[in-house]
Amino acid sequence: MAMNSSALIALRSLRRNKLQTALTMLGMTIGVATVLTMIALGTGAQRAIQDQVKAAGMNTLIVTAGNFQARKERPPDDAIEMGSLREPVSKAHLVTAAFHPEDDPFAVHDHQTARSRLGDSEAGLGAAATLTIPDADAIRDLPGVQYVCGGVHENVHVVSGDTRWFTRVHGDDSSLPEIRRAWKFVHGDFFSAREERNKDQVAVLGAVVANKLFGDANPVGKTITLWKQTFKVVGVVTSSSWLVNPAEGDDQFDAVYIPVTTMHSLLNLSKLNDITITTKSTGDVSKVESIVTSLLRKRHNIGPDSPDDFTVASQAAKALSSGGLRPDVASAVTGNVNGLEKVTLDQLGKTLDKSSRTMSALLASIATVSLIVGGIGIMNIMMLSVTERTREIGIRRAVGARAQDVLTQFIMESVILSVVGGLLGILIGVIAAIGISRSVQWSTSISVMSVVISFGISAAIGIFFGYYPAREASRVAPLQSLRFE
Amino acid sequence: MPPVISVRDLTKTYQVGEHSVHALRSVSLDIEQGEFVAVIGPSGSGKSTLMHILGCLDQPTSGQYFLTGRDVSRLSDDEVSLVRNQQIGFVFQGFNLLTRTSALENVELPLLYGATNISAAERRSRAMAALTSVGLESRWDHHTNQLSGGQQQRVAIARALLNNPSILLADEPTGNLDSKTSVEVMEIFQKLQQERGITIVLITHEMDVAQYGSRVISFSDGKIKSDVSNENRRHASGELGELAGVSEGVA
Numbered sequence: 001m002a003m004n005s006s007a008l009i010a011l012r013s014l015r016r017n018k019l020q021t022a023l024t025m026l027g028m029t030i031g032v033a034t035v036l037t038m039i040a041l042g043t044g045a046q047r048a049i050q051d052q053v054k055a056a057g058m059n060t061l062i063v064t065a066g067n068f069q070a071r072k073e074r075p076p077d078d079a080i081e082m083g084s085l086r087e088p089v090s091k092a093h094l095v096t097a098a099f100h101p102e103d104d105p106f107a108v109h110d111h112q113t114a115r116s117r118l119g120d121s122e123a124g125l126g127a128a129a130t131l132t133i134p135d136a137d138a139i140r141d142l143p144g145v146q147y148v149c150g151g152v153h154e155n156v157h158v159v160s161g162d163t164r165w166f167t168r169v170h171g172d173d174s175s176l177p178e179i180r181r182a183w184k185f186v187h188g189d190f191f192s193a194r195e196e197r198n199k200d201q202v203a204v205l206g207a208v209v210a211n212k213l214f215g216d217a218n219p220v221g222k223t224i225t226l227w228k229q230t231f232k233v234v235g236v237v238t239s240s241s242w243l244v245n246p247a248e249g250d251d252q253f254d255a256v257y258i259p260v261t262t263m264h265s266l267l268n269l270s271k272l273n274d275i276t277i278t279t280k281s282t283g284d285v286s287k288v289e290s291i292v293t294s295l296l297r298k299r300h301n302i303g304p305d306s307p308d309d310f311t312v313a314s315q316a317a318k319a320l321s322s323g324g325l326r327p328d329v330a331s332a333v334t335g336n337v338n339g340l341e342k343v344t345l346d347q348l349g350k351t352l353d354k355s356s357r358t359m360s361a362l363l364a365s366i367a368t369v370s371l372i373v374g375g376i377g378i379m380n381i382m383m384l385s386v387t388e389r390t391r392e393i394g395i396r397r398a399v400g401a402r403a404q405d406v407l408t409q410f411i412m413e414s415v416i417l418s419v420v421g422g423l424l425g426i427l428i429g430v431i432a433a434i435g436i437s438r439s440v441q442w443s444t445s446i447s448v449m450s451v452v453i454s455f456g457i458s459a460a461i462g463i464f465f466g467y468y469p470a471r472e473a474s475r476v477a478p479l480q481s482l483r484f485e
Numbered sequence: 486m487p488p489v490i491s492v493r494d495l496t497k498t499y500q501v502g503e504h505s506v507h508a509l510r511s512v513s514l515d516i517e518q519g520e521f522v523a524v525i526g527p528s529g530s531g532k533s534t535l536m537h538i539l540g541c542l543d544q545p546t547s548g549q550y551f552l553t554g555r556d557v558s559r560l561s562d563d564e565v566s567l568v569r570n571q572q573i574g575f576v577f578q579g580f581n582l583l584t585r586t587s588a589l590e591n592v593e594l595p596l597l598y599g600a601t602n603i604s605a606a607e608r609r610s611r612a613m614a615a616l617t618s619v620g621l622e623s624r625w626d627h628h629t630n631q632l633s634g635g636q637q638q639r640v641a642i643a644r645a646l647l648n649n650p651s652i653l654l655a656d657e658p659t660g661n662l663d664s665k666t667s668v669e670v671m672e673i674f675q676k677l678q679q680e681r682g683i684t685i686v687l688i689t690h691e692m693d694v695a696q697y698g699s700r701v702i703s704f705s706d707g708k709i710k711s712d713v714s715n716e717n718r719r720h721a722s723g724e725l726g727e728l729a730g731v732s733e734g735v736a
């Protein structure tokens with residue numbers, strides 16, 4: 001018997017028992033819809049986490065003034081040893097912390113120190129203000145560089161009327177929002193390139209600062225006072241990611257952003273604390289890093305034997321050094337582990353992947369249970385219908401159906417049930433996933449793979465759970481089944 | 486030309502608990518092409534067992550059954566299914582139609598099984614032709630529950646005829662029908678025999694139904710008691726005319 005006629009027989013049988021067909025299909029539909037929604041939510045979360053890792057700086061380099069590279073920077077002979085840092089368990093020598101002679105306010109130097117070159121009173125080991133706006137401009141012209149943003153920061157009191165808030169002011173380029181991809185403007189916008197050129201006294205508030213000073217009101221157009229100077233608020237920025245929530249004390253949203261030019265002229269500075277660089281492609285980070293390093297060494301007239309007076313690090317390495325570790329420990333780690341930023345990013349990514357995989361596994365197991373329930377539903381109904389349809393089987397056998405034809409018919413019926421139910425489930429699952437992601441702001445991701453998998457599973461369940469009842473049906477003897485009333 | 490049905494020393498023994506029930510005891514029988522054989526006997530006489538074996542729904546304990554010259558008593562289940570599909574048409578007392586299914590689809594059913602692949606159009610035209618031959622062409626799309634008992638039996642006959650079987654086996658076909666409808670069904674059988682030369686085996690326990698056959702075989706205790714050609718054969722078409730006359734007279 002040809003396949004198409006067995007399909008026809010099965011379809012006609014299903015049509016005869018519409019209610020039963022619909023109910024059985026419903027079980028399958030719910031099962032598949034659940035699987036798909038779960039996988040969509042799970043992979044959506046996973047992807048969101050990966051996006052955050054990327055947004056956190058897969059293609060970002062940060063050049064910081066000063067250099068923590070303790071190992072390369074051998075303390076000069078006149079350094080005063082402050083003690084050793086040892087690894088707590090193995091007692092291995094990590095780093096010898098030293099007081100840099102350049103930091104001694106009373107020292108007299110025979111060379112130009114960072115402080116004398118840049119005139120910064122805060123210059124010191126690791127905080128030396130060795131970067132300038134021309135440095136940033138030079139980097140901007142390098143190949144492979146996408147955005148460059150020079151920044152300077154100070155801790156200040158922000159005042160609005162009677163309200164004061166101690167926070168950090170960042171003097172930045174107007175291009176900063178291009179780099180901070182996880183930013184979202186609640187009100188207004190970032191200051192413009194023109195405002196930056198004009199050294200306008202305009203400020204963008206982080207969400208935390210805006211809340212402290214103005215509550216829920218829209219602060220755009222109002223004024224704040226920094227260093228007794230009046231600044232006009234032009235925007236309020238917050239996180240667009242559900243992974244990062246603005247909190248007091250964080251570097252991005254408990255902060256005030258003003259044009260770097262304004263900050264320089266008001267404070268009479270020429271230094272930059274850091275230069276943030278994004279590369280055009282993620283793969284270029286290491287290459288751009290070495291080009292930037294050699295450019296800056298050349299610009300700073302650093303001889304081949306001398307250490308850098310700046311640090312180039314990817315976002316992750318920077319996070320490590322400002323992530324609550326003691327600066328000397330962080331510097332020891334970054335100084336001693338080659339390619340640390342890559343390792344860290346890798347590990348960070350892997351850890352996040354692992355945790356989201358755990359979540360996916362949990363969701364998948366819930367979904368599997370619901371699929372099995374759907375499958376057992378199919379088996380139950382098919383089993384019932386074998387006894388219920390004994391007479392039908394007898395009629396078919398009498399007109400010439402082989403046992404195998406009956407087997408094929410019953411398997412076909414359950415496969416059609418589960419496949420059509422599965423397709424409906426895919427449809428509902430996709431709608432549900434989109435609906436959920438809209439209503440709870442949880443990103444979802446429906447891959448072709450997850451659709452294929454859930455479809456395959458539903459077909460497999462149809463065959464698996466349909467086989468036993470079908471075999472029972474095919475074993476019904478024609479004579480007995482005709483007598484069956 | 487060999488007999489359509491040739492049965493030699495057919496025995497069927499059922500095991501019921503510790504007792505052996507001898508349903509058939511060494512039955513031998515030939516049925517020629519075009520005969521209308523009525524098998525009559527009381528319940529338990531073995532006539533139904535004979536019909537099940539003739540219909541390849543059951544296998545004999547011993548003995549041989551040649552259908553159009555071929556021994557079909559020891560075939561595999563698959564082979565027997567094909568024989569049922571191609572050579573045997575069944576008409577049952579309880580009609581045995583698929584419920585919630587149109588008359589046409591019921592008639593088509595044998596064409597969905599069997600070795601050859603038949604196109605949907607051909608299936609349909611052959612089923613329609615079979616329905617026409619029993620006078621039900623106008624009701625092809627009616628579901629079986631929308632048809633009267635007589636109509637359902639005619640659908641069953643159309644289905645039985647679809648593959649031009651060698652024999653038509655009818656097991657108490659009038660058992661669930663009133664007398665007038667019974668005569669109508671018998672008229673169809675007689676026409677099929679006379680006009681198309683179809684071999685018919687009719688199983689019944691009523692003598693007056695058996696009288697429609699050209700030959701009457703009487704069963705008792707699993708054995709043939711008598712096997713005579715029917716001299717006083719009833720003719721359904723004539724009786725139908727009379728019935729019509731009677732009902733007109735009453736009106």
